[in-house]
Amino acid sequence: MKNRNIAITLACIILGLMLAWQFKSITYNSKMASLENKREDELKDLLIAEKKKTEELSKRNAELEKENRDYENARGDDTKTVENLKKELERARIIAGLVDVKGKGLTITIDNSDTVNVDDTDILSVLNELRASDAQAISVNDERIVATSEVRVAGRYIMVNNKQMLAPFVIKAIAEPDKVERALKMVGGVLERLEAYQLKVNIKQEESILIPRLDSSVIKTNLLTPVAPK
Numbered sequence: 001m002k003n004r005n006i007a008i009t010l011a012c013i014i015l016g017l018m019l020a021w022q023f024k025s026i027t028y029n030s031k032m033a034s035l036e037n038k039r040e041d042e043l044k045d046l047l048i049a050e051k052k053k054t055e056e057l058s059k060r061n062a063e064l065e066k067e068n069r070d071y072e073n074a075r076g077d078d079t080k081t082v083e084n085l086k087k088e089l090e091r092a093r094i095i096a097g098l099v100d101v102k103g104k105g106l107t108i109t110i111d112n113s114d115t116v117n118v119d120d121t122d123i124l125s126v127l128n129e130l131r132a133s134d135a136q137a138i139s140v141n142d143e144r145i146v147a148t149s150e151v152r153v154a155g156r157y158i159m160v161n162n163k164q165m166l167a168p169f170v171i172k173a174i175a176e177p178d179k180v181e182r183a184l185k186m187v188g189g190v191l192e193r194l195e196a197y198q199l200k201v202n203i204k205q206e207e208s209i210l211i212p213r214l215d216s217s218v219i220k221t222n223l224l225t226p227v228a229p230k
Contacts, residue, residue, distance in 0.1 A: 097146040097214040101137050103174040105209045106181060111168035111200040118167045120153045122194055123160075126171055127151065129190045133183045135175035137211045141165050142172075144214040161218050168200075177205040 093099045108126055110118050127145060130138055138145040143160045150159065157164040173180060181203055184191045194201045 096219070097137070097144045098216060100210065100213050101174060102208055102210045103136070104177060104205075104207050105135070105172065105174040106177045106203060106205045107209065108171040108173070108184070109168055109200075109202045109204075110171070110194065113198040113200055116198050118158070118169055118199060120151050120158050122197070122199065123151050123158065123169055123171070125190050125193070126184070129183055130171070130173045130175065130180060133175060133180045135173040135180065137174040139172045139211045141170055142212055144212060146214055146219075148219065161215070172206075172209050172211055174209055174211060181205065 090099070094101060110122060110126070112118055123140060127138060127140075140151070140160050143149075143163055143165075145160075149161050152159050154164070157166060158169070159165070183189065184203060186192075191201055191203070
């Protein structure tokens with residue numbers, strides 16, 4: 001009986017050790033599987049990130065190659081570059097009013113009546129309406145009007161670009177003639193107000209109008225300092 005009990009005890013111990021070892025093995029395998037899965041996910045994330053970075057670098061490389069080709073083409077074609085610079089310079093001179101220009105448009109003549117003289121505000125109201133109607137070039141008595149032009153009363157004269165003028169005032173504008181004439185003649189518009197003041201006003205559409213360049217001495221830049229772009 002005693003030997004039998006010892007045998008059963010030993011069998012239980014051995015079985016317990018086997019179960020413990022089996023449980024430990026299962027736990028270890030589970031942990032390893034979990035770590036492997038986690039590592040696999042991390043590797044996938046890293047792979048996706050690297051792939052995205054590679055795509056971005058490839059895209060930027062293509063952009064730089066294009067910029068380099070454009071630069072090489074521009075540098076290799078000096079004639080084209082010079083021509084483009086000339087066109088930009090000519091456009092800037094036109095905008096600044098430093099060259100004669102011509103085109104279709106209309107002429108507005110404003111003259112004194114027997115009782116009322118033309119005032120600077122009358123001329124300014126016409127100029128403002130012309131600008132609002134997209135006139136691309138304007139002159140008053142062949143004096144080019146630009147952003148810095150002044151129109152003001154000085155005694156019996158009206159000064160335009162520091163030049164003395166008397167009526168009649170011939171205002172020329174290069175623009176869409178029909179569009180501008182409709183704007184001037186609209187109800188309650190500039191023409192109606194000028195006629196209400198009893199001034200003499202005449203509007204004539206022109207197929208070709210010549211507007212002379214501005215006297216460059218009118219433009220002052222001695223107080224200006226260019227600011228480099230940021």
